[in-house]
Amino acid sequence: MSAAGADVVIIGGGLHGCSAALHLARAGVRALVVEKNYVGRHASGVNAGGVRTLARNEAEIPLALAALELWHHIGELVDDDCGFESFGQIRVAENAADAAALQQREARLQALGYSHERWIAADELFLRVPALSRHCVGGLIALRDGAALPYRTTAAFRRKAENLGQIFLEGTRVLGIRREGNSWVVDTSAGTLSCRVLVNCAGAWADAICAALGEPVPLEAIGPMMLVTLRMPRFLEPVVLGTGRPLSFKQTAEGTVLIGGGRLSRVDRGLETTELDFRELAASARTVRELFPVMRGAVIHRGWAGIEARMPDEIPVIGPSSTAPDVFHAFGFSAHGFELGPIVGRITAELITTGASALPIAPFSIRRFAGHAPD
Amino acid sequence: MTLASRYDILVIGAGPAGLAAAAESVAMGLRVALVDEQGAPGGQIYRAITTTPVQQRDVLGADYWYGEKLVAAFERSGAGYSPRTTVWAVTREADEFQIGLSCDGGAQLIRARQVILATGAQERPFPIPGWTLPGVMTAGAAQILLKSAGLVPGGTTVLAGSGPLLYLIAAQFTAAGARVECLLDTTPAGRWRDVLRHAPDFVASPYAAKGWSMLRAAQRMMRIVKGVEQISAIGAGKLDGVRFTTGGHTQDIPADLLLLHQGVVPGINLSNAIGCAHHWDAAQACFTPTVDDWGATSIPGITIAGDAAGIAGARSAEARGTLAALHAASALGHLRTAQRDAQAVAPRRELERWNRGRKFVDALYLPAPEFRIPTGDTIVCRCEEVTARQVTETVALGCTGPNQMKSFLRCGMGPCQGRLCGLTITELIAKERGVSPAETGYYRLRFPVKPITLGELAALPQTDSSVDAVVRIKR
Numbered sequence: 001m002s003a004a005g006a007d008v009v010i011i012g013g014g015l016h017g018c019s020a021a022l023h024l025a026r027a028g029v030r031a032l033v034v035e036k037n038y039v040g041r042h043a044s045g046v047n048a049g050g051v052r053t054l055a056r057n058e059a060e061i062p063l064a065l066a067a068l069e070l071w072h073h074i075g076e077l078v079d080d081d082c083g084f085e086s087f088g089q090i091r092v093a094e095n096a097a098d099a100a101a102l103q104q105r106e107a108r109l110q111a112l113g114y115s116h117e118r119w120i121a122a123d124e125l126f127l128r129v130p131a132l133s134r135h136c137v138g139g140l141i142a143l144r145d146g147a148a149l150p151y152r153t154t155a156a157f158r159r160k161a162e163n164l165g166q167i168f169l170e171g172t173r174v175l176g177i178r179r180e181g182n183s184w185v186v187d188t189s190a191g192t193l194s195c196r197v198l199v200n201c202a203g204a205w206a207d208a209i210c211a212a213l214g215e216p217v218p219l220e221a222i223g224p225m226m227l228v229t230l231r232m233p234r235f236l237e238p239v240v241l242g243t244g245r246p247l248s249f250k251q252t253a254e255g256t257v258l259i260g261g262g263r264l265s266r267v268d269r270g271l272e273t274t275e276l277d278f279r280e281l282a283a284s285a286r287t288v289r290e291l292f293p294v295m296r297g298a299v300i301h302r303g304w305a306g307i308e309a310r311m312p313d314e315i316p317v318i319g320p321s322s323t324a325p326d327v328f329h330a331f332g333f334s335a336h337g338f339e340l341g342p343i344v345g346r347i348t349a350e351l352i353t354t355g356a357s358a359l360p361i362a363p364f365s366i367r368r369f370a371g372h373a374p375d
Numbered sequence: 376m377t378l379a380s381r382y383d384i385l386v387i388g389a390g391p392a393g394l395a396a397a398a399e400s401v402a403m404g405l406r407v408a409l410v411d412e413q414g415a416p417g418g419q420i421y422r423a424i425t426t427t428p429v430q431q432r433d434v435l436g437a438d439y440w441y442g443e444k445l446v447a448a449f450e451r452s453g454a455g456y457s458p459r460t461t462v463w464a465v466t467r468e469a470d471e472f473q474i475g476l477s478c479d480g481g482a483q484l485i486r487a488r489q490v491i492l493a494t495g496a497q498e499r500p501f502p503i504p505g506w507t508l509p510g511v512m513t514a515g516a517a518q519i520l521l522k523s524a525g526l527v528p529g530g531t532t533v534l535a536g537s538g539p540l541l542y543l544i545a546a547q548f549t550a551a552g553a554r555v556e557c558l559l560d561t562t563p564a565g566r567w568r569d570v571l572r573h574a575p576d577f578v579a580s581p582y583a584a585k586g587w588s589m590l591r592a593a594q595r596m597m598r599i600v601k602g603v604e605q606i607s608a609i610g611a612g613k614l615d616g617v618r619f620t621t622g623g624h625t626q627d628i629p630a631d632l633l634l635l636h637q638g639v640v641p642g643i644n645l646s647n648a649i650g651c652a653h654h655w656d657a658a659q660a661c662f663t664p665t666v667d668d669w670g671a672t673s674i675p676g677i678t679i680a681g682d683a684a685g686i687a688g689a690r691s692a693e694a695r696g697t698l699a700a701l702h703a704a705s706a707l708g709h710l711r712t713a714q715r716d717a718q719a720v721a722p723r724r725e726l727e728r729w730n731r732g733r734k735f736v737d738a739l740y741l742p743a744p745e746f747r748i749p750t751g752d753t754i755v756c757r758c759e760e761v762t763a764r765q766v767t768e769t770v771a772l773g774c775t776g777p778n779q780m781k782s783f784l785r786c787g788m789g790p791c792q793g794r795l796c797g798l799t800i801t802e803l804i805a806k807e808r809g810v811s812p813a814e815t816g817y818y819r820l821r822f823p824v825k826p827i828t829l830g831e832l833a834a835l836p837q838t839d840s841s842v843d844a845v846v847r848i849k850r
C-alpha cells in the first residue's frame with residue numbers, strides 16, 4: 001500500500017497528531033494519520049480539558065501563550081468552538097507558605113517579562129470563587145485561561161484536517177519503521193506505507209518509535225485520574241487548582257463537576273487499561289471537601305483515567321530526531337499537553353516545511369536524553 | 376452486620392444465584408460474605424419474601440413462595456450477610472480483589488480472594504414514543520411495588536410488550552385487585568412458525584405447563600391484543616392513553632398507567648467495569664459476559680452466577696450459584712478437582728432440567744427490531760434526553776461506536792450509567808452503519824458503577840492499616 005500520495009505519515013491520532021495533520025494541510029503538505037484505536041481514544045479524548053497557561057514550566061510559557069491566542073479564535077482554525085470557555089484559572093493559596101511561593105513565582109515571571117499570572121488577595125479571590133472555603137488566603141490568576149471539551153476538540157481538528165484532504169487510518173497499528181533509500185517505510189497492521197517524512201505523535205507509546213530510531217527515551221506511561229459528579233446548580237466559573245496539594249477542579253457548562261489534578265491510577269500500557277486507585281481518589285475527595293464545602297453531598301458518578309506520557313523533567317519532546325533524517329517528534333506532554341495542541345502541530349508543520357520554528361523549542365530537544373539506556 | 380476486612384469469597388447479590396453460592400461456600404468451610412443492595416434477601420424474583428405485606432399466597436404464586444425455602448437454607452448456613460450494601464467498585468489488588476462498597480452512608484474498602492457476581496438481570500430498554508411521560512413505567516418496577524409494599528395501581532392499567540414475565544405480572548396484578556384493561560402483546564405474529572423446531576424441548580420442560588396455564592388465565596382475565604406492531608404513549612405532560620397498531624389498523628385506548636416490558640437482559644455494568652470479556656448474544660440480542668460452564672470469566676477470580684451471566688431464570692440461577700461456589704472453592708485450593716466435579720453432578724442435572732426449552736422461549740420472545748431500535752424523535756437516553764435522530768445524525772458525522780457517541784452527545788453519561796440506553800445505542804449505531812452489534816461494541820463502563828457521595832469517598836480510610844475500620848460519616 002502506498003501512503004496514497006501522502007508526503008508525511010503521522011503516527012498517533014491524538015490532538016497532537018490531528019493538529020500536525022491540520023497545519024500541514026494548511027501548508028499544502030499531504031499527510032496520513034495512522035491510529036491504532038480511534039481518533040481521540042487516549043489522553044486527548046479523556047483529559048480534563050484545561051486550557052491553562054497558569055503554572056507552566058518556564059520553557060513552555062512562550063508556546064502556551066501562543067497556543068492560547070489560537071484557542072481564543074479556535075473556531076477560525078477548525079470551524080467548531082470546541083466548547084472553549086474562558087473564565088480564567090486560579091491557583092489558590094491555602095496558607096502563608098503557599099502564598100509566599102505564589103508571590104515569588106509572580107515576581108520571577110515578571111522579571112522574565114510575563115504578566116499572564118497575577119496575584120489576587122483574599123477579597124478578590126472570594127468574589128471570583130464565592131464557594132471557596134474561607135481559610136484560603138489568595139491566589140494566582142491567569143484571566144484568559146479556560147477550558148474546552150477534549151473529545152470534541154480532537155474530533156474537530158480531525159474533521160477539519162480531513163476536509164482539507166488529509167487521510168486518517170483508524171484501527172491501524174504501526175508495527176515498525178525502516179529506512180529505504182530516501183524514504184521511510186512504515187509497517188502497519190493493515191500493510192506497508194511509504195513516505196518522505198515521519199512524525200511521532202504516539203503519546204504514551206512514543207518511546208517504541210524512539211527505540212526503533214536508536215534514540216531511547218525515559219518515557220513513563222502514567223494514568224491521571226478524574227472523577228465527575230452528577231449535575232449541580234452552577235456555583236463556579238473559573239478552573240481552580242491547588243498549590244500545596246494536587247487538585248484541578250471545575251464545573252462544566254452543563255453543571256457536572258470535574259475533579260482531577262494528577263493523582264495516578266495503575267496503568268497497563270500493553271493492554272491499554274487503567275485501574276483506579278480509590279485510596280488516592282479518597283485523598284482528592286478530602287481536598288475538595290475542605291476547599292469547597294458545597295461539595296460534601298455531591299454525587300460522584302464516574303471515575304476514569306487516561307494513559308499519558310510523562311518525561312522525567314515533565315516537559316515534552318518536540319523537534320527533529322537526533323539520529324535519523326526526516327523524523328519529527330511531538331510527545332511526552334506530561335499531563336498538560338491539551339492546551340498546547342493547537343500550537344505544537346503548527347511548530348511541527350513549520351519544521352517540516354521550513355526547517356525551523358519561530359518559537360523557542362530548544363529546551364524540548366530529544367538530545368537532552370542522549371545516553372539514556374534502552375529498557 | 377459489620378463486614379470484616381477480608382474474605383475468601385465475596386458474593387454480590389442475594390437472589391437465588393447469590394443465596395445458593397453463599398450457602399454452598401460456607402458449607403465448605405470458607406469465609407464468605409453476601410452483600411446486597413436490598414433490605415432483605417431474595418433478589419428480584421423473591422424480593423421482600425421475608426417482609427412482604429402480600430400474605431395471601433395465591434397473589435404472588437407458588438413460584439414466588441418457593442424462595443422461602445432457599446432463603447431459610449441461606450439463613451441457616453451462617454454465611455455473613457450485609458443488606459443495604461452497594462458495591463461500587465471491584466479492582467485488583469495484588470492477588471486479591473479490593474471491593475469498594477457503601478452501607479447506610481458509610482463507605483469501606485474490603486478484600487476478597489474470589490468474587491462471585493450474582494447481580495442478576497435488568498429489564499431490556501423499551502424505547503417507544505412517549506415512554507418518558509409520567510404514567511409510563513416498566514412492569515418490573517410496578518412488580519417491585521407490589522412485592523415490597525403491596526401496592527397495586529388504581530385507575531386503568533395497560534400492559535405492553537412480550538415475554539413470560541409480562542403475563543406473570545398481569546396475573547399477579549389481577550389477583551391483587553388491579554384493573555388491567557388490556558395487554559398489548561408485541562410478539563411478532565409469525566414468530567410461532569419460526570420457533571416450532573425448538574418446541575419439543577419446551578414441551579418437555581417444567582415451564583410448559585406453567586406457561587400454558589398462565590396464558591389461559593390471562594386470557595380469561597383481560598383483553599389481549601396479539602401481534603401489536605407499534606405502540607406509543609400519548610398525553611400532554613402525563614399519560615392519557617396508548618396508541619397501538621395491529622394488522623395495519625391503529626387505535627387509541629385511554630389509560631392512567633402503561634407498564635412496559637420487553638424481557639430481561641444480563642445486568643453487565645459491574646462485569647464490564649471490572650474488565651471481564653463480553654460477547655454479543657444474537658439469540659437474546661444483548662451483551663453477555665463470556666463465561667465457562669462454571670461461570671468463570673476471562674478474569675481469574677471473578678465468577679458470575681445466575682442471570683448476570685445470561686438469562687436462564689431462577690431455578691437455573693440457583694444451580695449456577697452452587698457451581699460458581701464449587702469453582703471458587705477449587706480455585707482457592709480448598710477443593711480438589713475430582714471433589715469439585717463430583718459435587719457438581721447434582722446441580723448440573725438441575726441446570727439441564729431447567730435450561731430445557733430455553734431456546735424456544737428466547738426465540739419466541741426476542742423483541743422485534745421496531746421495539747429495540749427506535750427512530751425519529753423517540754428518546755433513547757432518558758438521562759440526557761438524546762433522541763434516535765440525534766444518534767443517527769452523529770453516525771453520519773463519522774461517529775462509529777458507543778464510546779465516541781458518549782463523547783459527542785453525552786448519552787449514557789447520566790445517573791443510570793447507560794443501563795437504559797446502552798443496548799439501544801449499540802443496535803442503533805450498528806443498524807445505521809450496516810455492521811453487527813458485536814463489531815459496534817458497548818459502552819466502556821467506569822467505577823463507581825453506583826453513585827456515591829463525595830463525603831463517603833472522602834471518609835475512606837487513608838492508610839492500609841486503617842482499611843479495616845468501618846467508616847461512618849455524619850450527614
Ligand SMILES: Cc1cc2nc3c(=O)[nH]c(=O)nc-3n(C[C@H](O)[C@H](O)[C@H](O)COP(=O)(O)OP(=O)(O)OC[C@H]3O[C@@H](n4cnc5c(N)ncnc54)[C@H](O)[C@@H]3O)c2cc1C
Nearest residue numbers: 012014016036044047048050174203306333336337338339
Ligand atoms: C486524565 C487526564 C487529564 C488531563 N488534563 C489536561 C488538562 O486539563 N490540560 C492539558 O493541557 N492537558 C491535560 N492532560 C494531558 C493531555 O491530555 C495530553 O498531554 C495530550 O492529550 C497528549 O496528546 P497526544 O496526541 O500526544 O497523545 P494521545 O492523545 O494519547 O494520542 C496518541 C495516540 O497515538 C496512538 N498510537 C500510539 N502508538 C501507536 C502505534 N504504534 N500505531 C498507531 N497509533 C499509535 C494512540 O492510540 C493514541 O491515540 C490530561 C491528561 C489526562 C490523561
